[in-house]
Amino acid sequence: MFLKIYNNELSGDWDDFEYYPIIKENDFCEECEIGEESFWSVFVHLKEGGLACIADVPNQSDALRLISFLKVLQKNNKNQVINNFQVSINLTVNQVFL
Numbered sequence: 001m002f003l004k005i006y007n008n009e010l011s012g013d014w015d016d017f018e019y020y021p022i023i024k025e026n027d028f029c030e031e032c033e034i035g036e037e038s039f040w041s042v043f044v045h046l047k048e049g050g051l052a053c054i055a056d057v058p059n060q061s062d063a064l065r066l067i068s069f070l071k072v073l074q075k076n077n078k079n080q081v082i083n084n085f086q087v088s089i090n091l092t093v094n095q096v097f098l
Contacts, residue, residue, distance in 0.1 A: 003066075004056040014044040017070060018051060019063040034060070042066055 021037030040063040043051040
């Protein structure tokens with residue numbers, strides 16, 4: 001299993017998480033139909049519009065588990081969720097994905 005985390009500097013406020021199946025062909029990634037994916041990407045939804053990718057995971061189940069984990073962090077301190085995302089995942093990834 002892989003977990004690729006993007007340590008984004010988000011310039012805007014965000015209000016939710018989204019996830020999509022992604023296909024990678026010739027070093028180009030795009031959203032695809034379920035069943036055609038190479039992996040799943042997890043995004044934060046920016047209030048001003050748009051998405052920012054924060055992680056890639058191997059399957060839909062892992063995307064949902066990661067979002068559930070992030071929502072727990074969000075309840076505790078929303079402003080620090082993404083800033084501490086890398087550290088939090090590294091400390092708890094075994095608990096989340098087992």
